[in-house]
Amino acid sequence: xxxxEGLTKRYGEKVAVNHLTFTVRPGVVTGFLGPNGAGKSxxxxxxxxxxxxxxxxxxxxxxxYEQIRHPLKYIGALLDAKAMHGGRSAFNHLLxxxxxxxxxxxxxxxVLDTVGLTAVARKKAKGFSLGMGQRLGIAGALLGDPQIxxxxxxxxxxxPEGIHWIRNLMKGLAAQGRTVFVSSHLMSEMALTADHxxxxxxxxxLADTSMADFIRENSRSYVRxxxxxxxxxxDVLGQAGVPAVxxxxxxxxxxxxxxxxxxxxxxxxxxxxxxxxxxxxxxxxAFMQLTAESVEYHAHSDTGPPDxxxxxxxxxxxxxxxxxxxxxxxxxxRKRKAGG
Amino acid sequence: xLRTLPAPQNATPQQPQPQPQQAQQAQQQWQxxxxxxxYVSPIPITKTHLGHALTSEWTKLRSVRSTMWTLGVMLALVxxxxxxxxxxxxxxDLDLDGASAIGLGSFGILLGMLCxxxxxxxxxxxxxxxxxxxxxxxxxxxxxxILAAKSIVFFALVFVVTTLAAALVAALQTxxxxxxxxxxxxxxxxxxxxxxxxxxxxxxxxxxxxxxxxSAGAITIMIGVVLLPLVLAMxxxxxxxxxxxxxxxxxxxxSQLIAFYGDSVAGGxxxxxxxxLWIMIGLTAVALGAAFLTTxxxxx
Numbered sequence: 001x002x003x004x005e006g007l008t009k010r011y012g013e014k015v016a017v018n019h020l021t022f023t024v025r026p027g028v029v030t031g032f033l034g035p036n037g038a039g040k041s042x043x044x045x046x047x048x049x050x051x052x053x054x055x056x057x058x059x060x061x062x063x064x065y066e067q068i069r070h071p072l073k074y075i076g077a078l079l080d081a082k083a084m085h086g087g088r089s090a091f092n093h094l095l096x097x098x099x100x101x102x103x104x105x106x107x108x109x110x111v112l113d114t115v116g117l118t119a120v121a122r123k124k125a126k127g128f129s130l131g132m133g134q135r136l137g138i139a140g141a142l143l144g145d146p147q148i149x150x151x152x153x154x155x156x157x158x159x160p161e162g163i164h165w166i167r168n169l170m171k172g173l174a175a176q177g178r179t180v181f182v183s184s185h186l187m188s189e190m191a192l193t194a195d196h197x198x199x200x201x202x203x204x205x206l207a208d209t210s211m212a213d214f215i216r217e218n219s220r221s222y223v224r225x226x227x228x229x230x231x232x233x234x235d236v237l238g239q240a241g242v243p244a245v246x247x248x249x250x251x252x253x254x255x256x257x258x259x260x261x262x263x264x265x266x267x268x269x270x271x272x273x274x275x276x277x278x279x280x281x282x283x284x285x286a287f288m289q290l291t292a293e294s295v296e297y298h299a300h301s302d303t304g305p306p307d308x309x310x311x312x313x314x315x316x317x318x319x320x321x322x323x324x325x326x327x328x329x330x331x332x333x334r335k336r337k338a339g340g
Numbered sequence: 341x342l343r344t345l346p347a348p349q350n351a352t353p354q355q356p357q358p359q360p361q362q363a364q365q366a367q368q369q370w371q372x373x374x375x376x377x378x379y380v381s382p383i384p385i386t387k388t389h390l391g392h393a394l395t396s397e398w399t400k401l402r403s404v405r406s407t408m409w410t411l412g413v414m415l416a417l418v419x420x421x422x423x424x425x426x427x428x429x430x431x432x433d434l435d436l437d438g439a440s441a442i443g444l445g446s447f448g449i450l451l452g453m454l455c456x457x458x459x460x461x462x463x464x465x466x467x468x469x470x471x472x473x474x475x476x477x478x479x480x481x482x483x484x485x486i487l488a489a490k491s492i493v494f495f496a497l498v499f500v501v502t503t504l505a506a507a508l509v510a511a512l513q514t515x516x517x518x519x520x521x522x523x524x525x526x527x528x529x530x531x532x533x534x535x536x537x538x539x540x541x542x543x544x545x546x547x548x549x550x551x552x553x554x555s556a557g558a559i560t561i562m563i564g565v566v567l568l569p570l571v572l573a574m575x576x577x578x579x580x581x582x583x584x585x586x587x588x589x590x591x592x593x594x595s596q597l598i599a600f601y602g603d604s605v606a607g608g609x610x611x612x613x614x615x616x617l618w619i620m621i622g623l624t625a626v627a628l629g630a631a632f633l634t635t636x637x638x639x640x
Contacts, residue, residue, distance in 0.1 A: 100388065
């Protein structure tokens with residue numbers, strides 16, 4: 001059990017983590033989700049005692065990380081794939097970690113086997129691909145066979161097969177009764193692995209809910225309707241057993257119902273429809289909506305509509321207000337001309 | 341052996357993943373297994389102590405090439421230059437003016453010192469440079485223990501290597517060059533003493549590396565500390581600065597090493613006997629103390 005209480009980290013003026021309070025429970029995979037720069041890694045670093053919190057507290061089963069006398073057997077952490085000396089072989093990297101916690105040498109070969117790096121155990125880590133580095137990091141996390149596991153963006157750089165493997169690994173670890181805490185910026189990835197979801201944006205807690213609830217609330221399909229005869233339409237739909245909900249500015253929404261059925265109903269009763277459109281809110285969209293206000297780094301795009309698949313212009317409010325690279329310069333030129 | 345982890349049996353880098361079917365089977369095993377509240381590992385729990393950190397740091401030091409390179413070059417310099425000077429001095433019938441031949445060893449050590457400084461900085465600096473420090477600190481949350489373990493392992497290694505090299509060169513040179521027979525204390529200072537002096541200087545570099553956390557920066561600082569006093573002294577022509585010039589000449593690190601071997605560099609008022617070692621230990625204690633103080637409070 002990991003407990004965060006009002007955890008705050010400030011770098012000068014900038015608040016990286018802002019009063020975070022939540023709990024990571026054992027036996028489930030807890031997804032820690034947020035856009036880039038939301039403070040996920042900083043939170044994890046404070047959890048591991050690498051960074052000191054400005055305020056607040058984080059405890060692991062009631063203790064601070066520094067107070068744990070056998071840390072690797074208690075918590076396994078993958079922070080980033082490159083947190084190793086490139087000149088050291090995979091075997092020696094794991095060996096020095098094992099020795100620092102009194103873990104038997106035989107365990108090194110075991111975890112290398114688990115992550116599938118046995119064949120390159122004697123190769124230097126700097127020759128490893130991102131995916132292999134990630135696997136070596138995961139091997140380090142598994143070294144002490146700990147009850148708590150923490151992975152910071154573990155699928156980064158892994159190929160599809162590797163992603164499949166890490167998903168099953170995490171689910172399996174949680175099923176054994178371990179606490180698994182995994183961060184990601186990909187909602188779709190979390191939907192497949194996590195049982196519980198903690199969402200942060202700009203260091204603030206945005207959601208702390210079970211995955212099932214999040215999906216139920218956010219991934220709904222519905223039909224959107226606009227009609228000048230709204231009241232009658234509602235009655236007709238109500239009688240047909242498909243209640244419509246007023247969604248503001250003359251829009252009605254009907255949950256789950258097929259658009260064909262509604263169209264036929266409207267035709268039968270000679271109702272005019274201005275809009276009849278089936279809608280599907282994806283989890284990714286729901287997540288972007290949740291974090292829209294707090295996306296740290298906006299990409300400025302001046303071509304086409306905002307890209308709904310990435311972060312670029314996800315808010316649709318500020319980033320797309322026109323102007324490219326030369327806009328600032330052009331504006332100044334105009335100002336100069338007007339002045340002179 | 342942990343049966344529950346999905347271990348691919350004959351994994352190769354080309355296909356390091358378990359087959360999907362295997363993984364699914366493994367998962368079914370997990371799901372059918374009775375749900376336990378918290379996981380208990382079969383690996384016995386041992387409380388960690390400094391001994392664990394020492395073995396870990398020893399593995400780290402011996403498993404990187406920079407250790408081999410720096411100590412290899414140092415040995416080559418000390419032994420090579422020592423032998424060369426021995427040959428030259430013997431063929432030139434050098435008059436040692438009543439001194440023993442042990443003092444000739446100082447030239448090789450002087451250059452070898454630079455290698456030790458580099459290794460000292462790299463021992464801790466490379467951890468920060470590569471990001472390894474985050475993994476290290478996660479495995480051992482007590483930063484003081486990490487620093488202590490690094491210091492002890494590094495000091496011991498450099499002390500042994502330098503002492504052996506110095507002893508070998510001293511034996512060679514006293515055999516080759518005619519001079520006064522060295523006293524017991526001269527032998528002690530020329531071998532164990534030099535080993536301690538050089539290892540302490542290396543420890544100072546390690547402390548500077550821990551404070552600066554940047555290998556290139558720390559090495560530059562250390563080279564400055566060793567060479568700058570001599571260079572500065574060379575340009576102090578003015579009479580008013582004569583005292584300062586003399587001080588710099590006598591107390592610069594190379595001068596102290598030469599003084600340690602028994603020859604005073606500029607007049608007889610400089611450090612003599614074991615004094616250079618005490619000065620070096622004092623300096624290192626201050627730097628290492630600062631490193632210990634700051635390491636606990638700084639973020640990694």
